[in-house]
Amino acid sequence: MRLLLIEDTARLRELLIESVHSAGWRIDAFGTCAEAEEAVASTAYDLLLFDLGLPDGDGIDLIRALRRQGHHTPILILTARAAIDERIAGLDAGADDYLVKPFNHGEFLARCRALLRRSPETAPPVLVAGRLVFDPATGVMTCEGQDLALTPRERAIAEILMREADKAVPKRKLEHALSEFDSDVSTNAVELAVSRLRKKLGAVEAQVALETIRGLGYLLREVEG
Template identity: 65%
Template structure:
């Protein structure tokens, strides 16, 4: 099981992450609405722990956007907003459960277990381009059925490009999304990842090509059989 915690307090992120990992689950953490939206764009999670008071927006906006995209991932809201009308607003926006701060770690884990038990199995769609298949649920890229030995960052780059198949992905967008996922990343580092990725795809061959659109960004296109 893999969880996402969206919380602006670094200390609370640390404490909750420790509790979650001790319970045997994996967890990723972000501290803003923009980071949450970027991560959810490229990754699938079994459950989301969502704070509402984020520095760059309201967590309810993140929740509403998630539900508009028909993403049914269970969401447990963690917030200091304890008034009944605020709890109702969170549930009406699509939250599956609501836990006010401060909370007991035992209760937190119990609520997570309850949500995971009743959560439907939601399979993220497999992305395809040429002979490539990217399975978000398994975090695997395969070519002719063989899993490609990509690093996590190479896989992230390829997934972003596959989602924009046939369209140019602006360099600034790729840089922002990768920075949100993996810390600050320079343009030179992105170019290096793309160079390595091109070599691995050519060795398949995958039936796709990554083109550099000078001054704009990058384009993944199918090259045919």
């Protein structure tokens, strides 16, 4: 899952990025309408998170423009504008939901999950490998119905490997995924995350094997119990 955040307050932007990463999703974050338009034009997003009072324009006008251009990606407004008429204006402009600052970050993630589930066109398919089931919309991975306690890094790696099950995934692709959670990724970060993930999958008898392909990367395949 990839989200776009447009928020001009640096500290709030950092906190929201942390929340999104905790859910196992990727996020691009900027602070202006111009950057938002450029990002949407060049990248496919699953959810847009927009502040309204931006340095170079009003988020309402940005939302109207995107809807006129035919963009159907769900939009969640994050704003301090709490008046009823302002909420109505935001929803009428084309937003799908409206959250007033300050807000609880648990509720923020719940609203994101709801929007990601709402549209059949944007809802990502559930991934299955062995006894593992991963729902990209919620960021939850289960084995035989039981949630697995994975870190954001482990969850990101597991999702990529499940999407490309039975295929060798280059290590550099996993390194890129981890860099979105932490720009300072050490050389052994992937090996450490994979090692921990392998132990957790083995502990629940997930009926998958996470193999190291020397000189290339990693491969996830189903095995019989």
